Amino acid sequence: MLAGAWEIYGRWLDNPLLVPPFSAAVKALVADVADGTIPTRALSSIQVLLVGFATGTTLAGLLTVFAISTRIGTDFLETMTAMFNPLPAIALLPLALIWFGLGAGSLVFVLVHSVMWAVALNTLAGFRGVSTTVRMVGRNYNLKGLRFVGRILIPAAFPSILAGLKIGWAFAWRTLIAAELIFGVSSGQGGLGWYIFESKNQLNIPEVFAGLLTIILIGLAVENVVFRFIETRTVQRWGMQS
Amino acid sequence: MASGATRAAKSAVPNAADAGPLLDVQGVTIQYKTQRHLVTATYRVGFQVLQGDRFVVLGPSGCGKSTLLKAVGGYLQPTEGEIRLKGELIARPGPDRIMVFQEFDQLLPWKTVLENVAFPLKTTGTLSGKAAQERAMDYIQMVNLTKFAQSYPHTLSGGMKQRVAIARGMAMEPDILLMDEPFAALDALTRVRMQDELLALWDEIQFTVLFVTHSIPEAIKIGSRILLLSPHPGQVKAEINSVPRGQESSDEGAALGREIHEMLFADQIEEAPHARYGATAEHLQRNAGAGTIRHHPEAADAG
Numbered sequence: 001m002l003a004g005a006w007e008i009y010g011r012w013l014d015n016p017l018l019v020p021p022f023s024a025a026v027k028a029l030v031a032d033v034a035d036g037t038i039p040t041r042a043l044s045s046i047q048v049l050l051v052g053f054a055t056g057t058t059l060a061g062l063l064t065v066f067a068i069s070t071r072i073g074t075d076f077l078e079t080m081t082a083m084f085n086p087l088p089a090i091a092l093l094p095l096a097l098i099w100f101g102l103g104a105g106s107l108v109f110v111l112v113h114s115v116m117w118a119v120a121l122n123t124l125a126g127f128r129g130v131s132t133t134v135r136m137v138g139r140n141y142n143l144k145g146l147r148f149v150g151r152i153l154i155p156a157a158f159p160s161i162l163a164g165l166k167i168g169w170a171f172a173w174r175t176l177i178a179a180e181l182i183f184g185v186s187s188g189q190g191g192l193g194w195y196i197f198e199s200k201n202q203l204n205i206p207e208v209f210a211g212l213l214t215i216i217l218i219g220l221a222v223e224n225v226v227f228r229f230i231e232t233r234t235v236q237r238w239g240m241q242s
Numbered sequence: 243m244a245s246g247a248t249r250a251a252k253s254a255v256p257n258a259a260d261a262g263p264l265l266d267v268q269g270v271t272i273q274y275k276t277q278r279h280l281v282t283a284t285y286r287v288g289f290q291v292l293q294g295d296r297f298v299v300l301g302p303s304g305c306g307k308s309t310l311l312k313a314v315g316g317y318l319q320p321t322e323g324e325i326r327l328k329g330e331l332i333a334r335p336g337p338d339r340i341m342v343f344q345e346f347d348q349l350l351p352w353k354t355v356l357e358n359v360a361f362p363l364k365t366t367g368t369l370s371g372k373a374a375q376e377r378a379m380d381y382i383q384m385v386n387l388t389k390f391a392q393s394y395p396h397t398l399s400g401g402m403k404q405r406v407a408i409a410r411g412m413a414m415e416p417d418i419l420l421m422d423e424p425f426a427a428l429d430a431l432t433r434v435r436m437q438d439e440l441l442a443l444w445d446e447i448q449f450t451v452l453f454v455t456h457s458i459p460e461a462i463k464i465g466s467r468i469l470l471l472s473p474h475p476g477q478v479k480a481e482i483n484s485v486p487r488g489q490e491s492s493d494e495g496a497a498l499g500r501e502i503h504e505m506l507f508a509d510q511i512e513e514a515p516h517a518r519y520g521a522t523a524e525h526l527q528r529n530a531g532a533g534t535i536r537h538h539p540e541a542a543d544a545g
Binding site: 131133134136137139140141142143147151152155156158234237238239240 | 315317334335336337339340341343345347348350351352361362365366394395396397
């Protein structure tokens with residue numbers, strides 16, 4: 001339906017520089033996928049994204065464990081999340097460029113920033129929501145410290161943690177594309193954002209749409225395949241869905 | 243199955259060597275702070291649990307019975323007095339005293355029934371790998387849940403969840419099983435069935451259990467000995483030998499029920515000067531092992 005409307009509007013407008021028809025966008029998409037342009041660009045985006053996502057999640061984990069074990073940690077995390085959560089990660093890009101230069105380093109820095117607070121906030125909320133009974137059960141079996149966190153708190157708080165990861169992922173994906181639009185050169189190869197930017201500069205508007213479609217498709221795939229898979233394997237099977 | 247039976251036989255033999263009580267609670271006062279008040283949950287409570295006892299702590303809400311159980315579990319420290327298990331002062335929670343809670347969420351939802359029962363065995367290093375699985379299966383079979391070993395807790399009914407929790411506690415073969423109103427959240431029919439099953443399990447393995455409840459019939463049915471607590475703050479009112487097994491609905495059982503009811507509700511203990519209660523623990527010890535009903539004079543004459 002939407003594609004049909006787009007196609008008709010595109011043809012009626014007859015101005016491929018403004019809105020190329022849907023078929024042109026798909027054609028461009030197929031052509032650039034076939035010649036390997038889009039796959040390499042997407043891969044380069046995803047690589048940076050994974051590094052940033054993994055680093056951000058790890059840092060969030062460390063921060064949350066620190067937060068639940070000490071009073072200072074709690075205060076620190078609460079202050080930092082209150083400060084940084086409303087700040088769009090992309091706003092830090094100029095600073096990152098000064099600190100880390102043009103390259104993957106800066107991208108990873110903003111990605112970490114976009115992932116970390118969302119994940120930390122949700123994980124902390126999840127940990128706090130673990131029932132007293134479950135905590136007492138864990139302590140009954142001599143579980144303490146990190147073993148307690150790993151065997152009791154993390155699985156018990158997993159629904160919240162997963163929600164945090166999903167939000168973190170969505171933030172990271174948006175942030176990455178935005179960052180790439182501003183500067184795309186990462187490890188010698190631009191990502192999808194840069195691909196869109198380049199195509200626009202060369203007035204290859206169907207390619208711009210092809211790039212947008214790719215971003216949508218990857219976003220949907222991660223949301224509906226990767227996260228759905230994790231969900232059915234964990235919280236759904238455990239009956240822990242809120 | 244066979245291994246379960248031998249183990250049952252082994253643990254049925256009481257520790258005849260140490261003649262002392264398994265659990266010794268002496269003059270325990272527990273206080274905790276709320277935002278405004280210092281609440282005294284129990285005041286100089288003392289009792290002794292012997293090997294193989296089905297010891298019931300009975301009292302209305304507010305008598306600090308759950309708090310007392312948590313202190314035995316090591317989750318709380320008494321402000322005064324001491325709790326010893328096999329002569330050792332209780333300082334922290336430990337797998338020698340497994341708690342069974344009232345709440346259904348005591349099972350770990352991310353683990354199957356089998357994994358839940360095997361979990362404490364593995365994490366405490368009691369058994370590992372296959373041995374843990376086998377022992378877990380033995381106890382799952384004892385609570386008749388073999389068919390559900392691979393199910394996740396959320397697919398089970400309340401009664402089944404409590405059976406898993408009991409199996410998990412018993413699989414650890416703790417010195418004492420601490421049960422905090424484990425059947426209170428169940429419907430009446432299931433509760434009666436669970437009580438019967440618990441007694442049947444006890445017939446099989448004479449484990450020691452400290453059972454907290456507010457239900458008089460449940461106390462008479464489950465307990466071999468009953469400790470009556472009066473509320474605000476929790477104080478020992480009497481320690482009673484229950485009627486013999488299966489006699490709870492006889493005349494004798496009914497009479498005991500009435501008597502307990504009267505003791506709990508007839509007279510309200512007044513706030514008494516502390517000195518009067520100093521004798522409680524001592525008195526208890528003097529009478530330890532004595533026959534039928536022992537009123538505490540302090541409590542009895544207070545009304």
